Amino acid sequence: xxxxxxxxxRCGNGEVVGDRxxxxxxxxLLKSAAPWRTFRWYKGQRHYSGTYWSATMRDHVIYESRxxxxxLLFADFDPSVQRIVAQPFLLKAVLEGKVRKHIPDYLLITxxxxxxxxxxxxxxxxxxxxxxxxxxxxQVVESRGWKYEVWSEPPTTELxxxxxxxxxxxxxxxxxxxxxxxxxxxLDGVLLGEAMRCLPSRxxxxxxxxxxxxxxxxxxxxxxxxxxxxSRVLRRVA
Numbered sequence: 343x344x345x346x347x348x349x350x351x352r353c354g355n356g357e358v359v360g361d362r363x364x365x366x367x368x369x370x371l372l373k374s375a376a377p378w379r380t381f382r383w384y385k386g387q388r389h390y391s392g393t394y395w396s397a398t399m400r401d402h403v404i405y406e407s408r409x410x411x412x413x414l415l416f417a418d419f420d421p422s423v424q425r426i427v428a429q430p431f432l433l434k435a436v437l438e439g440k441v442r443k444h445i446p447d448y449l450l451i452t453x454x455x456x457x458x459x460x461x462x463x464x465x466x467x468x469x470x471x472x473x474x475x476x477x478x479x480x481q482v483v484e485s486r487g488w489k490y491e492v493w494s495e496p497p498t499t500e501l502x503x504x505x506x507x508x509x510x511x512x513x514x515x516x517x518x519x520x521x522x523x524x525x526x527x528x529l530d531g532v533l534l535g536e537a538m539r540c541l542p543s544r545x546x547x548x549x550x551x552x553x554x555x556x557x558x559x560x561x562x563x564x565x566x567x568x569x570x571x572x573s574r575v576l577r578r579v580a
Contacts, residue, residue: 347435347482352376377404377429378445397511404428410461413493417450419504421560425451444479457489464494503570510554520552535572
């Protein structure tokens with residue numbers, strides 16, 4: 343790298359903070375950054391763009407592909423993730439005499455510290471330009487002691503389970519009294535199908551939905567590497 347890297351950030355009010363030395367950019371500024379790019383929908387477009395309502399953010403977060411949406415689901419499901427910022431900044435660095443630019447896909451603020459995430463299909467990871475871009479981005483990100491992740495297709499079953507549970511992420515749709523009853527119930531080691539019948543005084547569909555919400559919030563856990571069916575064993579988080 344021929345010189346210090348810089349970052350430009352688009353603030354929520356549309357103002358751009360341009361070309362700040364990377365090592366001096368406050369985390370607080372990045373937390374509130376607006377997406378660097380804007381996208382539009384048009385007929386025949388190659389990418390699947392949209393917005394996802396994040397339970398972590400209590401707000402919508404953008405994505406530009408189905409794979410980015412999958413990464414959003416995993417981040418929203420991860421209890422260590424405290425904040426999700428899409429396209430948090432434009433990174434610049436001079437390499438081999440040329441100015442290189444890159445916009446990472448996500449910034450995750452986690453309990454272990456900030457993590458920058460780039461999402462790319464496995465089939466494209468070996469392309470020379472992708473390898474080059476991700477390598478210098480990794481060097482820049484890790485120079486601050488932050489983590490850098492290149493994320494590709496996850497295990498299919500795990501993704502399907504998380505996508506299913508995401509349908510139960512909106513906490514205001516569930517009775518607080520019902521959730522408290524389930525938290526007090528002896529569900530550790532109980533099969534999922536049996537747990538749905540653990541409160542005979544409550545309608546089973548409501549109990550089932552509330553258990554799915556507690557799985558989403560990780561008050562209950564199970565083996566998400568296997569299909570989420572009635573034979574899955576529930577465990578309480580210590």
